Structures are given as C-alpha cells and as structure tokens.
Amino acid sequence: MSEVLLMGPGPSPVSHRVRSAMARPLLGHLDPRFLAELDGLQADLRMVFESSAALTFPISGTGSAAMETAVVTLCRPGRRVLVLSCGVFGERIAAMVRRSGAELTLESFPFGTPVDPDIARRRMQEVAPHVVAVVQAETSTGVRSDVDAIAALAKEFGADLIVDAVTSLGGMPVHADTWDAAIVYSGSQKCLGAPPGLGPITVRDGLVQNQDETRSWYFDLGLISQYLGSERLYHHTAPISMIFALAEAMRDLREEGLAARFARHRKASAALRAGLDVLGLHSRVATADLLPSLTVVAPPKGLDETDLRRELLLAEGVEIAGGLGPWRGTAWRIGTMGEGARLQPVLRTVASIGRVLAHHGRAVAIPQAGSQAAKTWAETD
Numbered sequence: 062m063s064e065v066l067l068m069g070p071g072p073s074p075v076s077h078r079v080r081s082a083m084a085r086p087l088l089g090h091l092d093p094r095f096l097a098e099l100d101g102l103q104a105d106l107r108m109v110f111e112s113s114a115a116l117t118f119p120i121s122g123t124g125s126a127a128m129e130t131a132v133v134t135l136c137r138p139g140r141r142v143l144v145l146s147c148g149v150f151g152e153r154i155a156a157m158v159r160r161s162g163a164e165l166t167l168e169s170f171p172f173g174t175p176v177d178p179d180i181a182r183r184r185m186q187e188v189a190p191h192v193v194a195v196v197q198a199e200t201s202t203g204v205r206s207d208v209d210a211i212a213a214l215a216k217e218f219g220a221d222l223i224v225d226a227v228t229s230l231g232g233m234p235v236h237a238d239t240w241d242a243a244i245v246y247s248g249s250q251k252c253l254g255a256p257p258g259l260g261p262i263t264v265r266d267g268l269v270q271n272q273d274e275t276r277s278w279y280f281d282l283g284l285i286s287q288y289l290g291s292e293r294l295y296h297h298t299a300p301i302s303m304i305f306a307l308a309e310a311m312r313d314l315r316e317e318g319l320a321a322r323f324a325r326h327r328k329a330s331a332a333l334r335a336g337l338d339v340l341g342l343h344s345r346v347a348t349a350d351l352l353p354s355l356t357v358v359a360p361p362k363g364l365d366e367t368d369l370r371r372e373l374l375l376a377e378g379v380e381i382a383g384g385l386g387p388w389r390g391t392a393w394r395i396g397t398m399g400e401g402a403r404l405q406p407v408l409r410t411v412a413s414i415g416r417v418l419a420h421h422g423r424a425v426a427i428p429q430a431g432s433q434a435a436k437t438w439a440e441t442d
C-alpha cells in the first residue's frame with residue numbers, strides 16, 4: 062500500500078522515529094526498562110499539559126476513552142453537570158454525561174461559533190453546576206473556545222472543570238495548572254504526532270482520593286494509580302508498542318520545544334488557508350476563532366464533494382475529511398497536525414486539491430496558490 066498523506070482531522074502523519082519505535086522488541090509491562098520509559102513519558106506529558114499533577118499518563122484507548130474516564134470520574138447521579146458545546150465533540154461529552162446518571166444541562170452554541178463566556182456565566186448562575194465541561198478545539202467545526210475565560214468562571218462558581226484538548230494538545234497552549242482544571246485529556250493521533258490508541262490525561266492532585274468508586278472498572282483512576290505509583294500493581298496490560306510510539310513522539314516534541322511546535326502549527330494553518338483561498342476555497346470560521354491545527358473550508362459549489370475527496374485520496378494520495386453533523390456535505394476539514402504541520406505537506410495538499418479541481422473543469426491558479434502558501438508560511442510568526 063502506498064503511503065497516504067494524512068491531512069484530515071486525525072490521524073496525522075508520524076515521524077520515522079515514531080514509526081520505528083512501534084517496531085521495537087516488546088517488553089513486559091512490569092519490566093523496569095519499560096517502566097522507566099513510561100515514567101519519562103509521564104514527565105513529558107506534564108510538560109505539554111503544563112501540569113504538575115502526579116496522575117498524568119496515557120489512558121489505554123483513544124481520545125474517547127480519555128473523555129469517558131473524565132466523565133465517569135466526575136459525573137454520577139446527584140451531580141449537576143453543565144456541558145458547553147459548540148459541535149459534535151461537545152455533544153459526545155453530553156451523551157456520556159447522560160449515561161452517567163448525572164443531571165445534565167447542555168448549552169449548545171451555533172455550529173461554527175465558540176462558547177460565549179457571557180452565556181456560560183448565565184447558565185452557571187442558573188444551574189450551579191458541580192462540573193463544567195468544554196472542548197478547547199472543536200474538531201467538527203475548526204473553532205477554538207476561550208478556555209481561560211471558562212476556567213475562571215468554573216473557579217468562581219466552584220465547579221470542577223473538564224477540558225477536552227484532543228485537537229489542541231501539542232498544537233496550541235494548554236494550561237492545566239493555571240486553569241486549575243479537574244481533568245484535561247487528549248488523544249495521541251493529532252498534534253502530538255503519534256498513532257491513534259492512547260488518550261493522554263492529567264488529573265488534578267487530590268481529585269481521585271476524594272472520589273467515590275466509579276461505575277467503570279477499566280477507567281477507575283484509583284485502580285490505575287496503583288500501577289502508575291510505587292506499588293506497580295497490575296491493573297491491565299499496558300499497550301507497550303503504543304507507549305513506545307507516544308514516548309518517541311514526545312521526545313520529538315521536547316527536542317523541538319513547545320513554542321516552536323506551536324509556531325509551526327500556526328504557520329502551517331495560515332499557509333494552508335492562504336493557498337486554499339487562491340483556489341477559491343474559503344474558511345467557514347471567523348478569524349478570531351481559527352484553530353492552528355484544523356482548517357474548515359466550504360467545498361466547491363456544483364461538484365460532488367465526496368467524489369472530489371475520493372479522487373484526492375486515490376489519485377493524489379492525500380486524505381482530507383468532510384463535514385460532520387449539520388455541516389455534512391458543506392465542509393472540508395483539513396488538518397495541519399503533528400508532522401502534517403510543515404510546509405511540504407501543506408504545499409502538496411494545496412497542489413493536489415488544485416489538480417483535482419482542474420480535472421473537474423475549474424480554472425484554478427495552482428502555482429499561485431503554492432506561492433501564496435509559501436509566502437504566508439514565511440511571513441507568519
């Protein structure tokens with residue numbers, strides 16, 4: 062199978078170092094050499110989450126497993142939970158909260174807009190929630206919400222804050238300590254530059270000790286802590302190769318530095334938007350709310366957008382994604398995440414989309430789109 066350039070909303074391309082880490086000989090989950098690797102990974106995750114919390118580690122499972130861990134830890138019958146949603150992933154949190162038996166209040170903001178802190182404040186006044194949940198980077202719309210503002214509100218109202226940082230961690234600042242968030246979680250396959258399969262999570266110190274037993278055995282943070290702590294008690298078999306891969310991806314990140322990594326994501330998304338603009342594909346998101354990791358544009362009118370994406374994948378070897386929820390059929394979601402957040406993949410994506418449009422009779426200026434993308438890359442800080 063030839064290699065596909067993964068420019069959708071995840072999984073994103075991974076480095077050769079990460080790929081070869083997955084091919085390393087296996088170790089046992091109690092082997093001291095594996096445990097040293099896991100300890101190092103935990104320290105690196107604290108760095109990227111900006112968290113000092115001891116319980117910072119990769120959940121065995123994808124981002125949704127980390128989401129479920131957050132929900133089962135904090136939400137149960139008798140608790141009021143306010144979910145501030147601006148897309149499909151906010152709604153997914155709400156669906157999990159509903160199953161937890163907690164009293165859910167779902168505040169949904171229009172697709173393509175962020176959480177409005179004024180409305181969030183009013184809802185907190187009305188609901189007096191025990192828990193507030195928000196998605197920092199909403200992958201269904203390409204919109205960022207102001208978690209600084211929401212965290213300040215949660216603190217003012219004495220609520221435990223859950224932050225979904227699946228499409229933000231490693232691509233833009235996440236401030237777990239400053240937010241005083243109860244739980245922040247992510248996924249390995251986006252801006253961290255590892256394959257899917259792990260859900261990094263950070264849990265405020267003291268939170269687990271104060272919790273009753275959760276309804277989930279697998280996602281019981283109290284039980285999992287006994288494996289991560291000095292007791293090293295078996296809970297479940299750690300996914301060794303996945304952990305090697307994420308540890309390697311975090312080494313890449315540490316060597317690059319967080320500030321440089323964020324700048325690379327900003328440059329890549331700005332370059333992509335500039336190139337797509339020349340091709341006549343314009344962003345659906347207001348400038349102030351743009352994500353550095355995901356660009357959402359309106360697909361060309363008058364052509365079948367699924368056919369175009371299929372041709373892009375099969376003829377050009379470039380994967381992008383269509384819209385979700387109400388934006389199904391009316392949005393293209395193009396990622397600039399991890400190894401995809403570099404000039405070459407952006408230029409290849411712009412040129413490939415241009416060729417597919419030209420093949421369908423559209424007059425597009427492919428060289429100009431490329432040079433505008435390269436110029437914007439150079440000019441963006």
Ligand SMILES: Cc1ncc(COP(=O)(O)O)c(C=O)c1O
Nearest residue numbers: 123124125150198200227228248
């Ligand atoms: C914001 C957000 N939250 C949660 C998830 C769920 O992650 P996963 O698909 O890895 O389970 C995703 C996946 O794209 C996401 O973008």
